[in-house]
Amino acid sequence: MGRLTHLQRLEAESIQIFREAAAESERPVMLYSVGKDSSVLLHLAMKAFHPSLPPFPLLHVDTTWKFRAMYDFRDKVAADLGIDLIVHQNPECVERGINPFDHGSATHTDMWKTQGLKQALDMHGFDLAFGGARRDEEKSRAKERVFSIRSAQHRWDPKAQRPELWRLYNAGRQPGQSIRVFPLSNWTELDVWQYIHREQIPIVPLYLAAQRPVVERDGALIMVDDDRMPLRPGEVPEQRSVRFRTLGCYPLTGAVESSASTLTEIIREMLLTTSSERQGRVIDHDSSGSMEKKKQEGYF
Amino acid sequence: MAHTTNDLVATDIEAYLRLHEHKSLLRFITCGSVDDGKSTLIGRLLYDSKLVFSDHLAALESDSKKVGTQGGELDFALLVDGLAAEREQGITIDVAYRFFSTERRKFIVADTPGHEQYTRNMVTGASTADLAVILIDARKGVLTQTRRHSYLVSLLGIRNIVVAVNKLDLVDYSQEVFDRIEADYRSFAAEIGLSDIVCIPMSALAGDNITEPSPNTPWYDGPTLVGHLETVEIADDLHTGPFRLPVQWVNRPNLDFRGFSGQIAGGVVRPGDRVRALPSGQESSIARIVTADGDLDEAVAGQSVTVTLMDEIDVSRGDVIAAASEPAAVADQFECHLVWMSDEPMLPGRPYLLKLGSRTTGVTVAQPKYKVNVNTLEHAAARTLELNEIGVCNIHLDRRVPFDPYTANRDMGGFILIDRFTRATVAAGLLHFALRRADNVHWQAVEVDKTARARLKGQRPAVVWFTGLSGAGKSTIANLVEKRLHDQGFHTYLLDGDNVRHGLGRDLGFTDADRVENIRRTAEVAKLMVDSGVIVLASFISPFRAERDMARSLLGDGEFVEVHVDAPLSVAEARDRKGLYAKARRGELAHFTGIDSPYEPPETPELRLDASGSVSAEENAGLVVEHLRRAGILEPPAPGAEA
Numbered sequence: 001m002g003r004l005t006h007l008q009r010l011e012a013e014s015i016q017i018f019r020e021a022a023a024e025s026e027r028p029v030m031l032y033s034v035g036k037d038s039s040v041l042l043h044l045a046m047k048a049f050h051p052s053l054p055p056f057p058l059l060h061v062d063t064t065w066k067f068r069a070m071y072d073f074r075d076k077v078a079a080d081l082g083i084d085l086i087v088h089q090n091p092e093c094v095e096r097g098i099n100p101f102d103h104g105s106a107t108h109t110d111m112w113k114t115q116g117l118k119q120a121l122d123m124h125g126f127d128l129a130f131g132g133a134r135r136d137e138e139k140s141r142a143k144e145r146v147f148s149i150r151s152a153q154h155r156w157d158p159k160a161q162r163p164e165l166w167r168l169y170n171a172g173r174q175p176g177q178s179i180r181v182f183p184l185s186n187w188t189e190l191d192v193w194q195y196i197h198r199e200q201i202p203i204v205p206l207y208l209a210a211q212r213p214v215v216e217r218d219g220a221l222i223m224v225d226d227d228r229m230p231l232r233p234g235e236v237p238e239q240r241s242v243r244f245r246t247l248g249c250y251p252l253t254g255a256v257e258s259s260a261s262t263l264t265e266i267i268r269e270m271l272l273t274t275s276s277e278r279q280g281r282v283i284d285h286d287s288s289g290s291m292e293k294k295k296q297e298g299y300f
Numbered sequence: 301m302a303h304t305t306n307d308l309v310a311t312d313i314e315a316y317l318r319l320h321e322h323k324s325l326l327r328f329i330t331c332g333s334v335d336d337g338k339s340t341l342i343g344r345l346l347y348d349s350k351l352v353f354s355d356h357l358a359a360l361e362s363d364s365k366k367v368g369t370q371g372g373e374l375d376f377a378l379l380v381d382g383l384a385a386e387r388e389q390g391i392t393i394d395v396a397y398r399f400f401s402t403e404r405r406k407f408i409v410a411d412t413p414g415h416e417q418y419t420r421n422m423v424t425g426a427s428t429a430d431l432a433v434i435l436i437d438a439r440k441g442v443l444t445q446t447r448r449h450s451y452l453v454s455l456l457g458i459r460n461i462v463v464a465v466n467k468l469d470l471v472d473y474s475q476e477v478f479d480r481i482e483a484d485y486r487s488f489a490a491e492i493g494l495s496d497i498v499c500i501p502m503s504a505l506a507g508d509n510i511t512e513p514s515p516n517t518p519w520y521d522g523p524t525l526v527g528h529l530e531t532v533e534i535a536d537d538l539h540t541g542p543f544r545l546p547v548q549w550v551n552r553p554n555l556d557f558r559g560f561s562g563q564i565a566g567g568v569v570r571p572g573d574r575v576r577a578l579p580s581g582q583e584s585s586i587a588r589i590v591t592a593d594g595d596l597d598e599a600v601a602g603q604s605v606t607v608t609l610m611d612e613i614d615v616s617r618g619d620v621i622a623a624a625s626e627p628a629a630v631a632d633q634f635e636c637h638l639v640w641m642s643d644e645p646m647l648p649g650r651p652y653l654l655k656l657g658s659r660t661t662g663v664t665v666a667q668p669k670y671k672v673n674v675n676t677l678e679h680a681a682a683r684t685l686e687l688n689e690i691g692v693c694n695i696h697l698d699r700r701v702p703f704d705p706y707t708a709n710r711d712m713g714g715f716i717l718i719d720r721f722t723r724a725t726v727a728a729g730l731l732h733f734a735l736r737r738a739d740n741v742h743w744q745a746v747e748v749d750k751t752a753r754a755r756l757k758g759q760r761p762a763v764v765w766f767t768g769l770s771g772a773g774k775s776t777i778a779n780l781v782e783k784r785l786h787d788q789g790f791h792t793y794l795l796d797g798d799n800v801r802h803g804l805g806r807d808l809g810f811t812d813a814d815r816v817e818n819i820r821r822t823a824e825v826a827k828l829m830v831d832s833g834v835i836v837l838a839s840f841i842s843p844f845r846a847e848r849d850m851a852r853s854l855l856g857d858g859e860f861v862e863v864h865v866d867a868p869l870s871v872a873e874a875r876d877r878k879g880l881y882a883k884a885r886r887g888e889l890a891h892f893t894g895i896d897s898p899y900e901p902p903e904t905p906e907l908r909l910d911a912s913g914s915v916s917a918e919e920n921a922g923l924v925v926e927h928l929r930r931a932g933i934l935e936p937p938a939p940g941a942e943a
Contacts, residue, residue, distance in 0.1 A: 142398060
């Protein structure tokens, strides 16, 4: 065995982070969003504790508005691996029928995801949560820590973050504090795709191009995934060959036209493409919320 | 560079992926201030490796016109800035990590902002770097900050240095200027032990010698910056060093499998290798190297693995499995470098937590031997370390741990200190060597012991520790308690804040550091007195929880009785028998507890006395004696009891 490749080094680092965090936590959990980063995160967690199962459950903070293919994939993955899956839906949202059409994307996201996540963490008393965020996703993420301290209100306190040296992570908590841990911090989008390719990690088929019913709305291609989506006058869903570069709530996730129907074709397209990953997320364009603000509110 | 990538992507994506899956990874740190063109350099590296997407590029173009400094031309610095804005928002800035990739390597760049907090940030960024790029402005040459950067980089053990002599376009690409700077730098670097140095003449702004050899420097025949970063061989001592596996996790899926998981911190391991578990010293052999991808015949430094052993020996998280032929040393006292990273200064004698590898232990730090001026490298005397200061200190751990000197192995010799109360990371440290002192001081095993002495006195020795604000009435109550105990025939001694300070603590003032040391001395004296069988009444403001806990930890179970003499600040200040509050309020007395220095009340004292004035001192003294009686302190030890 010679020198390690960059993917081997990233993998070894992520596994070290998983083990360290699990060892220093009383009730860890892994946030699972069903996207490709979550798939890689889960794959690494399985490797870190092999031949045991990871010593923590998965938590999916659901909005009821994800693509149907995501629910199918989520349930199959959990069953195949034999790992506990907790699905949390904010009961207040269920009751009030919060949705992106009547309440706007900001309220929808805040109530289902941000508030829902806090509820779920409090309800189960989790003191440490793994997430799949990467530093290359956005300029402001570049200085985020691997172990990020949250207050009892789940707020990210920029002044309380700790310097991280060598491979030493400080998971110490004062009463009420919790920690978010990001094992993919040093991965780029290209690393993630290369690793999925090398390890043949299953991903939701929505990442691959197929004929899907879409409408063009506000400059984005929105897939009509079920009959809950109210069509505006003149909108007629048409079948187009599209795929998704990120996955979220279907009414808030723009598709890109593509014929890339295999993993290698996706990677090829990604390398030749000229727009960055987060552009497909309607939520980032919403004027009310910068990444920084969402983070302080506990979105991640 | 970018073109060939795109060609291969377009024509043969499988070949591209094969190529890129075998890339290596290089982590480096860039050192320099904003004026050196650091952000411009990093921005250009990202831009040239085509990691800037069109939407980012559109933003860059419009930002360049709006706020750029390049007259409407692309301002690469805007791709990476953001640290300035964060500073305005009061966000803790230490290190931003950037990523780019070429045909041959993936790069992780640690980018640290300049100016204040530079030491803390640079040390953090350098701790994970294989190489450092030190920027020098060609117009300014080797500056004080160049020396500081180089010292910190060498302290953290980085041996590969690239000196980027930047802004050469502003000195007409003068070879003379470049040669002079190179000679200056090399002579300075030799003094601090840096020898593997490559100097590159360049302009990050104009793109000279970044990816392509520049026609403007025909006299230079060395590598371009990217060319060098892509090909430089990092001497990997870790692969050739002895095997080290800090155990992070004991993996027990069932009774038939017991594996030890961790990331190999040094050397190579194969099944059959003889290993020693540390600190226990028990030996065994490697049975299997288990991974999710199947068992391995060999694993090297940097890999995360799980090993099983041939024998059932006791290994837990925090232990190190090491080559039996070259095991790590085990010790509990060390000399080390400390880099202080907290706004709260280091307090000699205060207990902190130390994390080394996967092990966390208690530790106290002695007063620094000296601190290092990072600009001049001169040594200066120090009583404490402040934020961004670097010093050499002895540390005392509360148990023995396996280690290697930092220069031999970063993961086995690099540690962090953690505040016991806030849990913040307050310092980074580098272990140098173990002190032998503790091995030379053996306690005499004496036959006349604590129990024997106590029995003669018909009591159980203990420390009754009165804590509270100045003026709360601690000494008054302690005096009354001592008088009553004495009248009843018990052997007592009163250690008082005032009388101790006149002798034992004569050299100490009232800074936080001195208060901690004062309490440490008092606690050690109290401990000796308890060993002599005496009931010690200690009356000290002792404002910090950590020091009271330290005093408690020196004594046996039930031997430490913490009494909180609880008076509100307003009441204590109104009494002000010594006129101290008035002085403090006038600013004539600094670090006065309750005024400009905090008091941390005990969370669970053995006894809390209401000293607000509604209960008399006599009554409170009675409550203390009653508590001691109930706690069994006023009875002789039971026959046969161990001390």
